Amino acid sequence: MEHVNAASAPELERTLLTCLRSPRWSRRVAEHRPYPDLASLLAASDEAAYDLAWPDLTEALAAEPLPALAPDTYAVAHTALSAAYAAYEARFGHVFVICLDGLTPDETLDHLLQAIRSRLTNDPEEERAVVADELRRLATERLIDTLRGAGL
Incomplete structure (x- = not known):
C-alpha cells in the first residue's frame, strides 16, 4: 500500500485507468488516499464505481475489449x-x-x-445496472492484478 499512497496523483491515476477507463473513477480513488490496506483501497474503488453516472460508464465501456x-x-x-x-x-x-x-x-x-x-x-x-456491476467487478479484478504485477 505504501506504493499506492506514495505515487503522485497523475501516476496513480494513469495506473488506475488501466483498470477502468473512467477518469472520474481514477481521480476519486487517487484522491481518497492514504489507504491503510488493500481492503480499504478496494472499498474505495467500489464506492467510486457505484457513484459513476451512465455517461461515465459509457466512457469506460468505449475502451472495453x-x-x-x-x-x-x-x-x-x-x-x-x-x-x-x-x-x-x-x-x-x-x-x-x-x-x-x-x-x-x-x-x-x-x-x-x-x-x-x-x-x-x-x-x-x-442491463445498465448489470453493466455497472460487471464494470465494478472488472475494475476490482484488474486493480488486484495491477497491484500484484506492478509492485503498487
Whole structure:
C-alpha cells in the first residue's frame, strides 16, 4: 500500500485507468488516499464505481475489449460468439462486458453465451445496472492484478 499512497496523483491515476477507463473513477480513488490496506483501497474503488453516472460508464465501456476465447477454440464457437456480441451491441448500443474471474478456459464459452442470451432479455435499464456491476467487478479484478504485477 505504501506504493499506492506514495505515487503522485497523475501516476496513480494513469495506473488506475488501466483498470477502468473512467477518469472520474481514477481521480476519486487517487484522491481518497492514504489507504491503510488493500481492503480499504478496494472499498474505495467500489464506492467510486457505484457513484459513476451512465455517461461515465459509457466512457469506460468505449475502451472495453470484448471477452475473448482461447485461440485453440473451434472456429464455429468464435462465429457463434461474434454473432451474439453483434446482437447484444445492436440491442444495447455498447459492447458486452462481463467479469470472468474464477472461470477456467473450458467454462468460458458456455458462460459467455449463456450470459449474453440471458442479458439480451433485459430491458435497457436492467442491463445498465448489470453493466455497472460487471464494470465494478472488472475494475476490482484488474486493480488486484495491477497491484500484484506492478509492485503498487
